[in-house]
Amino acid sequence: MLEIRIDRKCYPDRGGRPHVALSGLNLTVQRGEFVCVVGPSGCGKSTLLNIVGGLDRELDGQVTMDGAFPEDVGFMFQEPRLMPWMSVLDNVLLVAREGGASEGDAARQRERAIALLRAMELGDVLDAWPARLSGGMMRRVALARAFINEPELLLMDEPFVSLDTPTANRLREMLVEQWQRCGASVLFVTHDLREALALADRVCFLSAAPGRVVLDLAVDLPRPRDAASPAVDRLYQALLARHPELLGGLASGERGIERNGAAACGAPATGSGVRVSDTMGRTPRGAIE
Numbered sequence: 575m576l577e578i579r580i581d582r583k584c585y586p587d588r589g590g591r592p593h594v595a596l597s598g599l600n601l602t603v604q605r606g607e608f609v610c611v612v613g614p615s616g617c618g619k620s621t622l623l624n625i626v627g628g629l630d631r632e633l634d635g636q637v638t639m640d641g642a643f644p645e646d647v648g649f650m651f652q653e654p655r656l657m658p659w660m661s662v663l664d665n666v667l668l669v670a671r672e673g674g675a676s677e678g679d680a681a682r683q684r685e686r687a688i689a690l691l692r693a694m695e696l697g698d699v700l701d702a703w704p705a706r707l708s709g710g711m712m713r714r715v716a717l718a719r720a721f722i723n724e725p726e727l728l729l730m731d732e733p734f735v736s737l738d739t740p741t742a743n744r745l746r747e748m749l750v751e752q753w754q755r756c757g758a759s760v761l762f763v764t765h766d767l768r769e770a771l772a773l774a775d776r777v778c779f780l781s782a783a784p785g786r787v788v789l790d791l792a793v794d795l796p797r798p799r800d801a802a803s804p805a806v807d808r809l810y811q812a813l814l815a816r817h818p819e820l821l822g823g824l825a826s827g828e829r830g831i832e833r834n835g836a837a838a839c840g841a842p843a844t845g846s847g848v849r850v851s852d853t854m855g856r857t858p859r860g861a862i863e
């Protein structure tokens with residue numbers, strides 16, 4: 575299980591006073607679970623991923639996966655970050671582990687990369703330069719690269735942002751297929767609530783800065799899901815009707831947050847596709863109305 579405890583994460587500010595980006599943030603991800611993190615711009619979502627991915631180690635707090643800092647991690651960013659001078663296949667092989675260990679290992683990695691790229695419908699462009707590809711195809715290469723090592727933990731920072739709807743939907747389908755095949759735990763940051771509801775086992779909402787988890791929803795809709803489906807839309811509308819400030823970070827000034835377990839937040843436990851756990855340490859309805 576991934577356990578994240580960030581007591582405080584500050585950045586230096588120009589005036590000498592630190593900017594507190596995250597404070598009192600507690601979040602767990604079970605093995606193989608798909609968790610989306612949703613929150614307003616600037617609440618610290620990317621900061622959170624950078625910390626969990628080991629790119630930023632300056633914080634008060636601790637991140638562990640089964641007791642140790644997570645090492646077996648894949649990352650996918652907003653930009654595909656492909657090497658323009660390498661072919662599509664070589665871009666995926668670039669991050670492959672064991673690539674040079676032996677000829678047999680290298681051949682196996684190559685076969686795996688080709689199989690992944692074919693699963694991403696990129697079998698015809700294995701030898702192409704990235705510049706030849708559309709934006710959606712570049713993201714598919716980046717998705718294949720994220721899975722090449724079958725990581726225990728996959729961190730995704732708005733990976734499908736600014737794609738057209740059909741392209742983003744197809745990428746989400748591919749992501750879910752690969753996730754179900756490899757069983758990684760996923761922490762996926764997005765500002766798009768429909769996307770989160772279409773993908774996640776759980777959606778964790780962050781407050782406005784300094785970010786912390788204010789609402790933790792288990793989404794029980796059957797898969798496959800479509801972000802534009804009536805089922806996702808019903809859930810989306812019901813959620814925003816109940817918590818109109820949800821996407822703005824709810825009660826951003828609150829302190830002393832404790833996780834209340836499965837306390838109902840006015841939502842039925844089953845049937846609507848969502849269970850809500852309040853994390854505000856007080857009467858759930860009062861906390862958010």
Ligand code: ADP
Binds near residue numbers: 617
């Ligand atoms: P989000 O991803 O939710 O939009 P970020 O994690 O990017 O938010 O940023 C959270 C806050 O921390 C923002 O106010 C941002 O300006 C600030 N911040 C992020 N990175 C740095 C940095 N390297 N130095 C100083 N401030 C930063």
